[in-house]
Every structure is written in structure tokens, then in C-alpha cells.
Amino acid sequence: MLGLVSTAPAAAGLHSATAALFAFSAPSLAHLGTLDISVIAIYFVMVIWIGFYLKSKANTSEEFFMAGREMTAWIAGLSFVSANLGSLELMGWAGSAYQYGILAAHWYWIGAIPAMLFLGMVMMPFYYVCKTHSVPGYLKLRFGEGSSTVAAISFAFMTVLMSGVNMFSMAKVMQIVLGWDLTFSIVVSSLAVAAYVALGGLRSAIFNEVLQFVLIWGGALLVPILGLIEAGGWTGLQARIKANIAADLIPAGDYTHMWRSMGHFADNPMGVHWTGIVFGLGFAISFGYWTTDFLVVQRVLAANSLRSARMAPVIGSFFKMAVPFIVILPGLLGLVVLQNPDGTHMLLHGENFVAAHAGQGLHSYNDVLPLMMVRYLTPGLLGLGITALIAGFMSGMAGNVSAFSAVWTYDIYQPHIVKKASDSHYVAVGRWATILGVVVSIGAAYSVRKAPGIMDYVQALFSFFIAPLLGAVLMGMFWKRATKAGGFWGLLIGTVTSISLWAWVKVDPSALRYVALSPDAKDMAENMYRALWSLSTCVIIIFVVSMFGKARPDAELNGLVYGATVLPKEEPVPYYKNEYFWMILAIICFLALNIYFW
Amino acid sequence: MHNSGISIWFFIGVLLTIYGLMILGYGVYELITHTTANVVLANLHTPVWWGAIMLALGIFYSLRFRPGHES
Numbered sequence A: 001m002l003g004l005v006s007t008a009p010a011a012a013g014l015h016s017a018t019a020a021l022f023a024f025s026a027p028s029l030a031h032l033g034t035l036d037i038s039v040i041a042i043y044f045v046m047v048i049w050i051g052f053y054l055k056s057k058a059n060t061s062e063e064f065f066m067a068g069r070e071m072t073a074w075i076a077g078l079s080f081v082s083a084n085l086g087s088l089e090l091m092g093w094a095g096s097a098y099q100y101g102i103l104a105a106h107w108y109w110i111g112a113i114p115a116m117l118f119l120g121m122v123m124m125p126f127y128y129v130c131k132t133h134s135v136p137g138y139l140k141l142r143f144g145e146g147s148s149t150v151a152a153i154s155f156a157f158m159t160v161l162m163s164g165v166n167m168f169s170m171a172k173v174m175q176i177v178l179g180w181d182l183t184f185s186i187v188v189s190s191l192a193v194a195a196y197v198a199l200g201g202l203r204s205a206i207f208n209e210v211l212q213f214v215l216i217w218g219g220a221l222l223v224p225i226l227g228l229i230e231a232g233g234w235t236g237l238q239a240r241i242k243a244n245i246a247a248d249l250i251p252a253g254d255y256t257h258m259w260r261s262m263g264h265f266a267d268n269p270m271g272v273h274w275t276g277i278v279f280g281l282g283f284a285i286s287f288g289y290w291t292t293d294f295l296v297v298q299r300v301l302a303a304n305s306l307r308s309a310r311m312a313p314v315i316g317s318f319f320k321m322a323v324p325f326i327v328i329l330p331g332l333l334g335l336v337v338l339q340n341p342d343g344t345h346m347l348l349h350g351e352n353f354v355a356a357h358a359g360q361g362l363h364s365y366n367d368v369l370p371l372m373m374v375r376y377l378t379p380g381l382l383g384l385g386i387t388a389l390i391a392g393f394m395s396g397m398a399g400n401v402s403a404f405s406a407v408w409t410y411d412i413y414q415p416h417i418v419k420k421a422s423d424s425h426y427v428a429v430g431r432w433a434t435i436l437g438v439v440v441s442i443g444a445a446y447s448v449r450k451a452p453g454i455m456d457y458v459q460a461l462f463s464f465f466i467a468p469l470l471g472a473v474l475m476g477m478f479w480k481r482a483t484k485a486g487g488f489w490g491l492l493i494g495t496v497t498s499i500s501l502w503a504w505v506k507v508d509p510s511a512l513r514y515v516a517l518s519p520d521a522k523d524m525a526e527n528m529y530r531a532l533w534s535l536s537t538c539v540i541i542i543f544v545v546s547m548f549g550k551a552r553p554d555a556e557l558n559g560l561v562y563g564a565t566v567l568p569k570e571e572p573v574p575y576y577k578n579e580y581f582w583m584i585l586a587i588i589c590f591l592a593l594n595i596y597f598w
Numbered sequence B: 001m002h003n004s005g006i007s008i009w010f011f012i013g014v015l016l017t018i019y020g021l022m023i024l025g026y027g028v029y030e031l032i033t034h035t036t037a038n039v040v041l042a043n044l045h046t047p048v049w050w051g052a053i054m055l056a057l058g059i060f061y062s063l064r065f066r067p068g069h070e071s
Helices: A013-022 A034-055 A061-069 A073-082 A087-107 A113-129 A135-143 A145-178 A182-220 A222-231 A233-246 A274-292 A294-301 A306-322 A324-337 A351-356 A365-376 A381-416 A423-448 A454-478 A484-507 A509-515 A523-547 A579-596 B008-033 B046-064
Strands: none
Touching: A034 A182, A034 A381, A034 B008, A061 A182, A061 A294, A061 A381, A061 A423, A073 A182, A073 A294, A073 A306, A087 A145, A087 A274, A087 A324, A087 A365, A087 A381, A113 A135, A113 A274, A113 A294, A113 A306, A113 A454, A113 A579, A135 A145, A135 A294, A135 A381, A135 A454, A135 A484, A145 A182, A145 A294, A145 A365, A145 A381, A145 A423, A145 A454, A145 A484, A182 A222, A182 A294, A182 A324, A182 A381, A182 A423, A182 B008, A222 A233, A222 A324, A222 A365, A222 A381, A222 B046, A233 A324, A274 A294, A274 A454, A274 A523, A294 A306, A294 A381, A306 A324, A306 A579, A324 A365, A365 A381, A381 A423, A381 B008, A381 B046, A454 A484, A454 A523, A484 A509, A484 A523, A509 A523, B008 B046
16 A cells, blocks of 8 residues: 555665665565665764764763753753654654544643643752752752662663663664664664764754754654645544444544543543543653653753753743644544555554564554555655654664763762762763663663563653652752651652552552552553552652651752752843743643643 | 854754755656655645755755854
């Protein structure tokens, strides 16, 4: 159908030579012509050029790890959103939209916007004023080395795993769409990322994230536009989904409403209750990720002023709200427009089902975005779409390894291995840590191959480490009474709780009724509730332990805790440059979207 | 980002210009030779208008943020 092919490409001229160089024995969805391959090659040349250009601007640790703290609000804001918009996001959430419908957009709206605005307006001043280099660095200032080390080790572990997940997604795209060998894709892309991050540090990572953001919109925006034209607009799409359900072509369910099927676990295909979405996702997971995951916070810390640092997440929130248009909508459109080569309706399946029926030409949910690209994109544009996925992967990975490098150097290597060394020594350690991060990620990528669903795996990771970290940071930032021992034990026991709950359900699946409050709950719901329990445990432990200890005097908490910090005065600006104006606008947009798709 | 040398927007402008030229060029080739790619909605000639938009944006950013130009 429509450009889909079942075997590795074989064409004439330059194309065949290039194809022969890249193609392996795996079957692929599409040919890439010379034009497409040129588009991809030009992107690689550009990122390496940027890496070499920025090498001379990454000589000191402040330049290498914090991009010299001179990013404008726009650059920091786009990078902030983009670091989270990897190929994993694009493919995984498009697949989730096909499987769960518009419910997947919860991860972009309630699962992001309130937390981003909270970070910008409430938390950012403390991160920015104390001039920390990382989130574990903040914990060190607030709770001492113990909690900082627990957070640093958890974070370092999570980032390389996340990086591996990204790498695996990217290699899957290349395998599915182009028939490239998994290992080949992993090695080529890893080398490019290692080169430009090790050369240019955080500045190089941020530049490439902004570049990727533009490419993703340029490469992926056409898919929903053309898809909506074919489906007859949003109304036509809804009608065709209903018709497909009636004809038993797709599983029954409410694919186009976000809240009305949230009354009971069994009423929606995700098996989740609105309390899980609001408190588990909207608070524990989302606030944990957007306000304490150093991968994203690092981008905002690189801003050139406190106002820019506050504006960056607010600017990012508008783009985040728009992302479902290029991620969720193609997944929904896939439910009605995708066809088999014989013209019949194409039904996508879970990864396990496809693996169990190998050789039957079946595709998984995660294939929906590449399938949609192949359906609509002409030569050149297809190359651009593939480049967008590659760029998404590369910047997702670059974000992880640059954050890993900073945390490893500042929060593990410097306090525990070599305490006093020259600045250039730590920059060199950062460069090597980047390369080490890439190598470990490659190992993680191969381990992901055995996981049943990419996104479930990621959500499980979040709840292990991020939710307890949120508890520690919130208690540290907003409760003066919280003590060093409270922070340490809260973080540690919160993390152990999360891992234990996960292990409990693995060993005894019937435990789900206790962990997720219902035997009907599914993986996503389990992750949300587990995050909520580990966050609650962390907060309770910090509270109890702190009540038995002695609080630090207010003078020591200046710049770290609400109520003990004198924030710098900001110059008055016109309303259109004021962060509060844009925050209110973001809240209005957020509410309008949720009401419209209620 | 101007105090750090070349602006990121310049890099983006250059990339969009190159991509715009390539995609628009292909679209024009399709129009002239009356060939169409084997995709859905090929009659909309997407490469022509999408390539033109990218080219226009690319030229704008390349000029607006060119090295040495104070914005």
C-alpha cells in the first residue's frame, strides 16, 4: 500500500549504492531515496558542525555543565520541552493514542502543564538563587551529602536507562522504516551524540534540542494535517472511529474524550480512575518529573537571569500543550486511515502479540507514526520526518548523557572520589563521563529489548526514583523544620517503597488490588498509584524523622527554603514580558483544552 | 545567545533553507514532469507549499540572525 514495501530496498544508481551501504537483511516499510538520505546526512553534518563550533565555548566547568548560564528564556524554554520530546515520546505516545485514545493526551496536559507552571513560578527562584549545578546539588545544600548521594546515584542510574530506552526506540524506527540493523543504528547515532555532547557540553545539547524542536514540527506536522484532510476533520475522525467500532474493526472504547470515562477503572481502555490521573499522574509523577528531574531542570538553570529562568517553563508549557497535535492525533488517525496492502483495514497490536506472530506482516502500536509518515510523506518530506525521529532520539539521548555527566562529576565524583582538583580536570571528567554514559546506555538499550512495552517501562522507572525525590525537594523547599536525617531517610525509604511495591505485584499479581486500589487497574494505573504511595511515604518519613531532630537556623536556609529566602527584586516590565501574564494565559488554554475534549 | 557568537537561530535558518530548497525543488520537479509519489493525497502537491514555507522561514532566520548582525 502507498509506498509500503516488504523487503529491503533495492534501487538503481546512487540510491542503490547508498542503500546497499546502509540496508541489512531486515524487512522494511519504505524506501528512502537519494533525496531522503541527503536530508538525513545534512542533519548529521549540521550537528557535528555545531559540536565543533561550540567546543571552544566549553572550556570551564560553568560553560561545559551549565552552558555559561547565558540562555535566553526562549532557548531555555524550547530546550526544556525538547529534552522531553524524544523519538520515544513521538513513537511511544502515538502508539499509546492508538491503543488508549485521547486519554494519552493526559500526559501532555494535566501530566505536564500544572507542574511546569509550578516549577517556573514557585520553585525556580530557589533553584536559581542558590546557584546549584544540579537537583542533587540542591539536596546537598539543604539536607547534606547523604540525600544528595542517594538522589545522584538514583538519577545517574535512571538517566542511562532512559538514554538506553531512547536509543532502542530510535533503532526500532530505523529497523521498521528502513530495515536498518538495530546495532548499526545504535552505533552510528551514539557516536554522533557522544561527539557533539563531549565537544560542546550542555550548550551543544541545548542547541541541538532547539534544532530538533524545529525539525520535529517541520517533519511531523504534515502527518496530522494530511490525516485530518483525509479523515474529514475532527468530526469526520470521530464518526469514522465510531463506525470502525460498530464494524468490529477496532476494540470498543471512548477514544475521543479525556475525562468522561474516568469514573471507574473498567470504563476506559487504560484501566485508570480519575484519582490516579489527577493525584498520581498530575501530581506525583508529573511534579516529580518536571520539577525535580535534573534532565529538564538543567536546561532552565542555564537561563541568563531569574526572570528568564521563570519564563522558560511558562513558554515551554504552550509548546507542550501543542505537542498532542503531532503525537496523539496521528495515533487516533491511525485507527481509521491505515490500510493493509490489500486495501482492508489495518489493525495494530501489542509488541508481544506481534512477536508471537512473526512473519505474518503484523505491526505494533509503536509503529503507527512511521506507518502514517509512509502513508503521506513524499520523497524529501519522508527523509525530513525520519530526520525528526532521529533528531528526537539524539537530543533525548544527549539530554540524558549531559545531565548524567553533570551529576556524575558534581555529585558523585567531586564529593566522593577526587575532592580537590583543577576546573579543567572536572571538565575532562565531564567529557569522559559523557562517553561513559553513552556506552552504558548502549547496554541499557539491549536490555530494553526484553521489556514488553516501552512506555510502561519508562513510567515504572519514573515512579521508582522521581516521586520520592519530589517528596524530598518539596519538603526541603517549603518546610523549614525538615532536617538532614529526615531528608535522607525519607528519600531512601520512599525509593525502597516504590521498588518493593513494584516487586510485590511482579511476584503476586493479585497484589494489584492493594497497590492500585482495584483488580481492574492496568500497568499505567499501577505506576501512578505506586508513585503516589512512594511520594506519601517519603513525605511522612521526612515529617516524622524531622520532628525528632533539630531544625537548622533560618540564616542557614537563605536561598533554599520558602520563608527563609530573600528573593532578588525584578525590574518592572510591560505586561507582555511579564511571566504572570503568560502563566494566566497558559492556565486558560489548559482549562479550555480539557473542557473541549472532556 | 548573541554574546556567544553564532546564534542557534542562524543554524536553524541555514538548515531550513537547505531543506526548503530540496523539498520545493522536488515538488516543482513533480509538477513539471507530472509524476507523483505513491502516497495518499499526492494531488495536494505537499512538497511545493511545505517546501516553500520552509524556504521562506529559513531565509528569514538566516538573514535576521546572520553572524555579525545585531538584532
